[in-house]
Amino acid sequence: MNHMDRQIRVAILGCGTIGSELATFIDSDECQQAQVSALYDLDQSRSISLRNKLLSNPRVTESIEEILLDADVSLVIEAAGPDAIQSYSKDIVLAGKHLMVMSVGGLLHGDIYAELDSIASESGSQIFVPSGAVGGIDAIKACRDQLDVVILTTKKHPDTILDISVGNIKKDSDRKYPREIFYGTALDAVKRFPFNINVAATISLAGIGPIRTMVKIVADPQVSGNVHEIYASGSSGIMRFTMENIPHPENPRTSYMAILAAIETMKHSSGRGIRIGT
Template sequence: MKRIGLLGCGTIGTAIAVAIDDGTIPRAELTQVYDISRDAAEGLTAKLSRKPTIMENPHLLSSGPVDIVVEAASQGALTDVALSIIQNRRDLMVMSVGALLDESVRSVIFDAVREYGVSVYVPTGAIAGMDGIRAVRDELDTVTLTTTKHPDSLRGAPFFDVHDAPDIDSIDAPTTIFEGPAVDAVSLFPTNINVAAILSLSGIGGNRTIVRVVADPAAVTNTHMIEAAGEFGRMQYTIENRPSSENPRTSRLALLAAIDMLRGYCSDDGLGFPCT
């Protein structure tokens, strides 16, 4: 039985907690949870038959009886608590992957992982095909991600504050609002473009992976088109994700990928793949 702590009780956190509670993730016990919003943590525990303890602060999450802490909160939350989780010798699963494109954050986390002998797990989230990208990473010349979302899914991103951006309500046709390196995309769209970080970490890094963000008022899916080319040949594929019913920014595939990775971690068949 693996003991799981949960940081963040929103869309993804709730899906994971319910999957543990109803047995979709066998051999798992949700022992403790934390959310910056006490209401969110209480709302989540109310849905569960086996109640975890609600912790008073995020650092306590890893000092109690847990094998792994699942971060499903925000890039800031991950940056704040990753080190204390690892120093407490707990494994860590990361959903706010964009934080890992910051080289200083990544090196602190990965150095600590080596020192304390734990593992960091990064589910493939809202994309697929990362096995292929990883296999050819040494032969890749170019990787481009074109993400198309409804403007409502992009609303509130810092991009609209710091750039000479179009008024989101005036977009009436598919419009490329951003094109640049993934490392910039994840800070300008921190809750919308985690896939850029997953693709970068699997392939040629956040400076060389190019991201296009397209706002399309007719979009009913969150669509990611990946194009990769190099000595190995060329790949091009598209994933059309249904947004989760609770949060239009989060695709249903991201919830399912997280649940699947935890299922592997909690089983003893060795199918939980660590990132480090």
């Protein structure tokens, strides 16, 4: 029940849509408690382009190791994709940094979630998983032990779905839409749609786990943004949460809301005063 220092030095891993938006927020007047201190992207031209838009003139690093060794960095925001979580999240926490995870699907692979939780519990580092593009994570985690059923139905435009088992789901005039293209566990959903279904990972980690949480994905050309419907039931009652999110203008796979949720999580992790919500 305490706070990060007033001035949190943040490193951003991944300078795509999400990383850039978060860096820009931290760089703004609205965010007094933090500043962007370092940037990393596999494609260094993206880090440089982002640096040139920021007032705080962060360091562009050539490797993640440079960030791990930088004693000045206290929080690492991962916006680099699920592979980065698998490769670097433990090192980040072992290096004594706090971590915010955007590619939540990466936490479902192997034992990484339990290992990270344990390392962070020992070290005092904190790991933040924002609610992302859905609401109701608060209720799902509060009622976790009472829930029997959690089902996520996600509807997306076929052009924005990337199924790694078959490639892009292109709109195909021979096909009938809307069409259910997947029904299975959150664990399997994250494996097949690693760039689409972070919310499935977040819901399963908050609730009854990646094997018991079921996911249905519907390709629907009538949907312009992302539609997420959560149904959960158990001895505490029944919940239904529906979100129709506006897509991010620069990357239609990303909900604007996922970025807003990460910003709100940052505000609370570094802020003082009244904290609303579970």
